Amino acid sequence: MGEQIHFGGLTSSMDLAERAGIAEGWSGVDLCCALGAGMRFLVRFRKVARMTGVDATRAMVDPGVQTLCGGGLADRIAFVEANVLRHRFAGGKVRFRVGRDAWCYVEDKPKLIAEAARLINQKG
Numbered sequence: 110m111g112e113q114i115h116f117g118g119l120t121s122s123m124d125l126a127e128r129a130g131i132a133e134g135w136s137g138v139d140l141c142c143a144l145g146a147g148m149r150f151l152v153r154f155r156k157v158a159r160m161t162g163v164d165a166t167r168a169m170v171d172p173g174v175q176t177l178c179g180g181g182l183a184d185r186i187a188f189v190e191a192n193v194l195r196h197r198f199a200g201g202k203v204r205f206r207v208g209r210d211a212w213c214y215v216e217d218k219p220k221l222i223a224e225a226a227r228l229i230n231q232k233g
């Protein structure tokens with residue numbers, strides 16, 4: 110799997126981004142981003158302008174942040190250490206949200222889906 114901790118790894122990420130039509134200049138949120146490799150992929154290969162990742166596990170977030178410092182992407186990718194069910198994202202309007210091999214672990218799926226929808230529909 111490498112750092113993209115989902116089934117299919119990089120190949121699957123490329124396929125999904127293509128199918129979703131994720132385009133240059135968009136901004137997005139990765140709910141349950143783990144190490145953030147999926148966000149780095151989107152910034153590097155799809156030229157996404159900005160990503161914010163939310164993950165509840167410090168053991169994922171800390172190395173993810175360290176990778177950014179060495180990779181020159183710290184100005185375009187941010188991490189939030191939080192439970193996606195309790196964190197109310199306040200980063201402004203985003204064009205898309207992504208979650209890979211992770212939402213199955215989140216207990217309250219209706220609440221998760223509602224938050225994901227809110228992120229897309231919010232103004233500003």
Ligand SMILES: C[S@@+](CC[C@H](N)C(=O)[O-])C[C@H]1O[C@@H](n2cnc3c(N)ncnc32)[C@H](O)[C@@H]1O
Binds near residue numbers: 140146
């Ligand atoms: C298999 S990994 C996700 C992989 C990542 N999306 C990727 O594609 O590389 C599952 C992640 O979900 C996170 N997670 C599970 N439940 C969560 C919750 N309620 N809030 C935030 N993160 C959660 C875990 O901390 C873990 O990092």
